[in-house]
Amino acid sequence: MLEVQDVVTSYGMIQALKGVSLAARTGEVTCILGPNGAGKTTLLYTIAGILRPRSGSVRFEGRELAGVPADQVVRRGISLVPENRLVFAHMTVRENLLAGAYARLGRDGGGVKVDLEAMLERFPILRQRAGQAAGTLSGGEQQMLAVARALMARPRLLMMDEPSLGLAPMIVEQIFEIVAALNREGITVLLVEQNARLALSIAHHAYLLEQGRIAFRGTPSEVSANEAISRAYLGIKRG
Amino acid sequence: MSDYFVSLLIRIGIEAFVALSAYLLLLMGRMSFGQQGFFVIGAYAAGLATALYGMPLLPGVALGALVAALGGALFAGPMAAPRGLAFAAGSLAFGELVRVALLDLYFQGQVGPDLIGPAGPDGFRGIRALFTSGVSVTTYAVGIWLALGVTLLATAFFLRSRWGEALRMIGEDEEAAATVGLPVRRVKVSALAGAGGLAGLGGGLFAHYATYVEPGHADVMLGVHSLAYAFIGGLGTPLGPIIGVALDIGFLESFRFLAGYRMIIFGGLVMGLLIVRPRGLLDEVAVHRLSRFLMRGRR
Amino acid sequence: MVDFLQALVDGVMLGATYSLLGLGFTLIFGVLRRLNLAFGPTILVGIYAGSHLSLAWPGALVPVVAVTVAGALLAGVYVERFSFRALARQAPVVSMISTFAVWMQLQELVSLLSPSRTMPYPSPVWLPAVAVGPILLRSDGLLMWSGATLIMLALFALLYRTRFGTTIRAVADSSEAATLMGVNVAMVGAAAFLVASAVGGLAGVLIAQSHQQVTPYFGLWATVKGMTAMLLGGAGSLPGAVVGGLALGVVETQTLWHFGGQWRDLVSYALLFLVVALSPRTRWGSGL
Ligand SMILES: Nc1ncnc2c1ncn2[C@@H]1O[C@H](COP(=O)(O)OP(=O)(O)O)[C@@H](O)[C@H]1O
Ligand SMILES: [Mg+2]
Secondary structure (H helix, E strand, O other), X not given: OEEEEEEEEEEXXXXXXEEEEEEEOOOOEEEEEOOOOOOHHHHHHHHHOOOOOOEEEEEEOOEEOOOOOHHHHHHOOEEEEOOOOOOOOOOEHHHHHHHHOHHHHOOOHHHXXXXXXXXXXXXXXXXXXXXXXXXXXXXXXXXXXXXXXXXXXOOOEEEEEOOOOOOOHHHHHHHHHHHHHHHHOOOEEEEEOOOHHHHHXXXXXXXXXXXXXXXXXXXXXXXXXXXXXXXHHOOOOOO | OOHHHHHHHHHHHHHHHHHHXXXXXXXXXXXXOOXXXXXXXXXXXXXXXXXXXXOOHHHHHHHHHHHHHHHHHHHHHHHOOOOHHHHHHHHHHHHHHHHHXXXXXXXXXXXXXXXXXXXXXXXEEXXXXXXXOOXXXXXXXXXXXHHHHHXXXXXXXXXXXXXXXXXXXXXXXXXXXXXXXXXXXHHHHHHHHHHHHHHHHHHHHHHHHHOEEOHHHHOHHHHHHHHHHHHHHOOOOOHHHHHHXXXXXXXXXXXXXXXXXXXXXXXXXXXXXXXXXXXXXXXXXXXXXXXXXXXHHHX | OHHHHHHHHHHHHHHHHHHHHHHHHHHHHHHHOOOOOOHHHHHHHHHHHHHHHHHHOOOOHHHHXXXXXXXXXXXXXXXXXXXXXXXXXXXXXXXXXXXXXXXXXXXXHHHHOOOOOOEEOOOOOOOOOEEEOOEEEOHHHHHHHHHHHHHHHHHHHHHHHOHHHHHHHHHHHOHHHHHHOOXXXXXXXXXXXXXXXXXXXXXXXXXXXXXXXXXXXXXXXXXXXXXXXXXXXXXXXXXXXXXXXXXXXXXXXXXXHHHOHHHHXXXXXXXXXXXXXXXXXXXXXOXX
């Protein structure tokens, strides 16, 4: 579904991605692990069109995506749940959800209404808070809202940047259950996480990104089998 | 030298002090719309010292600068913390407060046959120390430029010192500067005082050249111009602001046929320049290249 | 007591136009995170255009209003194009300096094109003043207040009740997230700029009809009033700008009544300074 080939992305003189290649297969959860500063957010932003790659290609459903502006990428069927959620704090929960459907509002007003109802059904907490400013929500609620908002665009590929950041373990598990459920419903997921154990539990494929390069790729069990990686990322104590 | 040329030199020199003071604060990440306030504080104080209390010219001007620097230090009390738009707004309010307050300042004394001193909206007339001291205008112009040269050298020296390092670091990231243990508050207060002093020095020099100052000289336009000068010339070197002033007053003023359109042309130049060189003519990269080139020349 | 009430009423009527100026500033600052110093001067262009038309065609009120707003819009497009869009990738402060350059251009332009510094502006002087008990409501003040209130209602309806308005607020809230939703942030910014310029033009009409004349200093005056209204309201909040403008108007007229004209500006600047000094941690445009 998504193929990233030799992508190089820089901030000024600093190369954050030094030739990254990966693929996300239709219907799967693909997970990207890696330490802080590895370039995970940069990779997602490059795919989303907010950053332009210096070189390399990003193909989605067979069409080139590199160089397509961000507001058009959404219309191609890719949504990103950004790091730190970035909900519209001064707008109500309902307005946030409608904003998520921005790309469809003109063409598919009826569909948006149906989806809005479906989101409030799936996330009952959002229905309770529908008229409230999003900034007043708790961290977990904001994360739910960010996911629901992204879904309002009806993406075929959902990208998530560290959804567990700063949330209590119980909430994190809830979020991951939702991601797994969405995936079973047919949405392809590209998941960036530092919580490797949980991410691997729902992933079909995993990549390890270190200092702007893919350092390892494999199935979750291959990752767990690799001693160096599990020591560094799964917190397994030395022998 | 023609009188006209000398007067141009003096105007450039005086404005350069105010532009330099705005530049110093820009390095610290603060845009000030209020340096004109310190300019007139220096002008009034220097005028009072010489005209009312009979001080000689040089100590009088120096005292004016000192009073303005003190004003800057006091200003730092509430204004060291705010930054961004808050600082811009606070400095604007301060500049206007000074102007409006001067409209109501009456403080006159009998000097010989005349009443001398600030007289509200009529301003402060009869600051004649330059002319009674027998210094020619040309000498005065040379003196201003000497003072400017010394100030520039001193500024360059300070900017290279650890103080300058700290100043720039505060401009980049104040939290980080505090975390690595820099005396952030002390640096900010001293920079605000120094900037006040520089503008006040310009004010004292101006008052004695014009023989009067009035509240209108604290027009916001002076502050905003100074800020723009610092930007046009470039943020890479203290010479930048002076180049900005020279470009506006010197270059454009000398094309007299442009007289009616000067603002339109100058405004257009600045606008275009910012699109091509957003950090001014002499930005950091240009300064770096230039100094490498000069070093090579020396060998 | 009657003095106090009279000054209060006058202040609210005057302050309503300050609120409009503050709203224009807030729209631009909120969406683009950049300060438009040339906001007052763009309105100045509109007022001068309207004044020229009224000289050539006396009695034509509606066309004068239309030309005033059109002039402000045209100048706004110029500012947006060269000081904002062309500098979108630069630090916000670069835009601000650029708007100052445009300011000088616009101010000189209107001076050059006008026969005298002070230009007349038409006012519907035939409207009667209204007396409510001991309080006198002057017609120009009533016009300022009712006009400004109508414009504000329309603007708030636009911003809070339409999809376009929601998009503007979304960009103001987080332009990054808005981009991720598929919003073309640059286009929304330009649109918000035009809305602000139109609001500014209308505010210009209301203020100029009250002054019945205009000088090139109007640009500076309007920029300072609008910025103060925005900052008093907390910079970035639309309802805040309304409150800030009203507060500024009331403080000005109360000081005028009780202490005299020379204190009016002193008190309003002292107010602004105090707001900054007492809330230094406000992250107003902390990006600089
Ligand atoms: N806006 C930026 N400007 C400059 N460098 C950046 C910027 N954002 C990220 N970087 C750098 O790029 C690298 C990758 O960052 P990022 O993609 O955020 O990593 P991750 O999401 O894996 O923690 C880091 O070294 C970071 O310092
Ligand atoms: Mg990240």
